[in-house]
Amino acid sequence: KAGVTQTPRYLIKTRGQQVTLSCSPISGHRSVSWYQQTPGQGLQFLFEYFSETQRNKGNFPGRFSGRQFSNSRSEMNVSTLELGDSALYLCASSFQGATYNEQFFGPGTRLTVL
């Protein structure tokens, strides 16, 4: 079974631009979550999607948005990029069954804002 895939793996943008990151979950998984990892702030939760609905949102400005499609693939968008948005963006997927849900992480997209 293929793991969680994220595209692109690396991205360089300039301030003011916007960016879209993609995450394909493991086949059959219905939940996708996104995290931002920076040296200063560590790993911070961005959003959680389940069956195309945003179930939870972290404490990030409105420039950060996301969505989930009917095939469970998810995208996140960051508009008006700032230098501080440079980070590793990780997505994770899980089946979301009745009890324990193991989350599987992708390799991440490393975004550099110049």
Add this chain to the structure above:
Amino acid sequence: GEDVEQSLFLSVREGDSSVINCTYTDSSSTYLYWYKQEPGAGLQLLTYIFSNMDMKQDQRLTVLLNKKDKHLSLRIADTQTGDSAIYFCAETFYNTDKLIFGTGTRLQVFP
């Protein structure tokens, strides 16, 4: 509130045991996890413990949970150089996949 703390660094000799500690503040967590991150890689789930358990053993890994003190620890027996990585504890809550991560502990194993 949601706050998970870990010590920043741990250095151990190969073959010794490593103990990585974590404290959290939200007592409503359902599961607590330990993840490993190697350079340039994503997060690998090592083990987890349900919040009503005290201990869980999984091969070289032992997780201890003191719910009263909100303290979680991960013991790695017979630590190897391949265990060198950053270790994150994390908690989650009922009916969500949202993970609150600790600050991470960098484990360095020397021969």
